[in-house]
Amino acid sequence: EVQLVESGGGSVKPGGSLRLSCEVSGFSFSRSSMTWVRQAPGRGLECVGRIKTKTDGETTDYAAPVKGRFTISRDDSKNTLYLQMNSLKTEDTAVYYCTTDSDYFDSGAFYSVFDVWGQGTMVTVSS
Amino acid sequence: DIQMTQSPSSLSASVGDRVTITCRASQTISRYLNWYQQKPGKAPNLLIFGASNLQSGIPSRFSGSGSGTDFTLTISSLQPEDFATYYCQQTFSAPRTFGQGTKIDIK
Numbered sequence: 001e002v003q004l005v006e007s008g009g010g011s012v013k014p015g016g017s018l019r020l021s022c023e024v025s026g027f028s029f030s031r032s033s034m035t036w037v038r039q040a041p042g043r044g045l046e047c048v049g050r051i052k053t054k055t056d057g058e059t060t061d062y063a064a065p066v067k068g069r070f071t072i073s074r075d076d077s078k079n080t081l082y083l084q085m086n087s088l089k090t091e092d093t094a095v096y097y098c099t100t101d102s103d104y105f106d107s108g109a110f111y112s113v114f115d116v117w118g119q120g121t122m123v124t125v126s127s
Numbered sequence: 128d129i130q131m132t133q134s135p136s137s138l139s140a141s142v143g144d145r146v147t148i149t150c151r152a153s154q155t156i157s158r159y160l161n162w163y164q165q166k167p168g169k170a171p172n173l174l175i176f177g178a179s180n181l182q183s184g185i186p187s188r189f190s191g192s193g194s195g196t197d198f199t200l201t202i203s204s205l206q207p208e209d210f211a212t213y214y215c216q217q218t219f220s221a222p223r224t225f226g227q228g229t230k231i232d233i234k
Binding site for chain 2: 044106111
């Protein structure tokens with residue numbers, strides 16, 4: 001069974017740091033690009049950032065609101081994805097999901113999809 | 128960034144109703160459009176990719192159409208388990224952005 005399990009969420013004061021983990025099982029993690037998506041309370045979905053595979057250089061990209069503060073990394077030997085969050089702001093309060101970032105092929109094109117999700121972990125930034 | 132606008136933001140419907148949700152992109156995105164369903168307290172679930180391709184395991188009452196800037200998600204006969212929030216997402220260019228969501232509740 002494919003599973004993604006996030007951990008590390010909690011409460012932190014503005015300016016603080018937190019590291020989220022996403023442990024995966026049931027599929028080839030090392031061959032999968034991964035993305036973090038967040039959802040503020042009562043709000044919609046927002047991509048936080050992505051990390052590609054080692055084969056693709058473990059390239060990362062980030063959403064503008066978190067660039068320079070958040071870092072995504074991976075440890076393929078532990079089947080684990082990480083999100084290091086520094087200089088946290090109140091607007092970073094959200095449920096954070098990890099998701100597989102796959103390419104599905106149809107009619108001559110590859111389509112990027114988020115096809116397997118974790119259950120989410122809550123991060124609260126408040127004084 | 129490409130802005131995705133869904134309409135309506137919410138709707139009330141009955142079991143058996145045909146429901147259509149629209150999603151408009153601020154610029155052309157070809158067919159790089161996905162739809163997700165999210166139930167309260169749960170992670171989103173992929174329904175449709177590439178504008179009209181049904182994800183494996185998703186019931187055939189769900190369908191998607193469109194290309195360019197205008198897209199629709201249709202549920203042909205609403206079932207009790209379909210009451211949820213639906214999001215479109217463009218993957219044409221980074222950042223891959225979502226619509227604000229459409230919540231379907233029971234009339």
